[in-house]
């Protein structure tokens with residue numbers, strides 16, 4: 271066990287903790303550590319990195335809302351862009367403050383308007399039905415690779431306007447980009463090493479000529495045509511979609527399957543009432559928080575419950591801990607798809623709240639459509655296993671501890687050999 275002592279030894283008498291939120295123990299099972307941080311106080315000094323942590327809902331929510339004090343422009347990872355060169359040109363959205371952020375956000379929000387999303391609905395549903403039919407015909411399937419990964423990779427690139435097979439590139443790039451938010455540890459080095467050449471591939475596929483007409487990427491370039499963003503900015507905005515749009519939903523769907531595999535009663539509930547699909551995905555975002563944390567940097571001295579945080583300091587916001595704060599949620603450690611999870615910060619909150627949320631929700635509901643298939647999917651098999659391992663923002667299931675998320679077809683359907691589920695990029699941890 272790591273040293274988990276929480277004592278009043280931080281700046282100004284703040285509670286301090288020796289916990290390493292990027293360490294293996296923490297990542298393997300973060301939720302007990304989240305409780306410690308929440309109970310230590312509204313703001314806690316993390317000695318190891320010399321940064322602040324907020325793990326309670328009220329403070330996390332407040333910081334997300336108050337972008338003028340809690341800035342994103344110095345990066346939303348541990349690295350401080352004012353002191354270190356970012357590993358790539360910063361995101362115009364995620365790593366920017368108004369007014370620059372507002373202009374960029376407008377271009378992306380326009381490209382992903384409710385009308386555009388509504389137009390994708392049918393395509394997503396059709397793709398889900400077709401995937402479900404294929405899987406049912408095959409029999410026992412690997413829920414993570416064959417649903418959580420396969421489905422977003424079928425619908426997302428096409429929606430953006432990428433027509434090539436891009437599975438490896440998008441998965442590797444997302445993996446690296448999210449790991450880059452953490453410290454320079456082995457995990458980060460490994461994911462950087464895996465991605466040689468992929469950054470160039472991504473850049474090439476953000477260019478206007480690489481994108482099919484009518485897709486989300488092309489629609490972002492429409493803002494360049496109107497002069498509200500430059501051509502170079504449009505390319506970086508397409509890059510934002512490619513960075514944030516795959517890994518997140520793969521993990522989100524993986525988490526949903528994982529939660530349902532562990533709790534047969536909830537799965538049966540969903541099977542019995544498919545109108546709960548949206549709520550089940552929302553509860554997954556609250557309960558499992560596929561994106562666990564993001565940093566902010568203070569622009570001024572700020573007082574939080576009597577503790578002074580200086581200007582220019584990094585603050586790690588534990589979205590996942592906020593999503594299970596008993597001060598905000600009843601029975602927070604219970605996965606309950608009938609819960610009204612409204613208000614969770616799984617998609618963030620405020621000006622940086624996930625711009626792809628509607629898209630992700632469409633995928634979340636779409637994936638549940640598998641249960642609509644003629645014979646239906648009668649159940650998942652789950653077995654007791656240690657909770658998923660998490661790194662910084664992303665959740666992964668190490669192969670050795672992976673819960674069994676195989677999905678079985680209904681009686682009468684073909685049953686080929688069961689194949690063991692293996693979480694894809696666990697080798698890189």
Ligand code: HEM
Nearest residue numbers: 363364514515518519522561616617618622624625626630
């Ligand atoms: C389950 C899936 C997803 C989760 C859990 C998720 C989570 C988040 C969170 C927590 C933020 C807030 C970041 C912050 O406050 O600093 C965010 C922002 C963002 N997300 Fe997502 N996301 C998901 C899917 C997507 C998809 C599908 C796309 C693109 C199609 C996307 C694109 C973005 C972008 C571009 C931002 C930056 C927005 C800004 O800074 O204004 N996300 N996401």
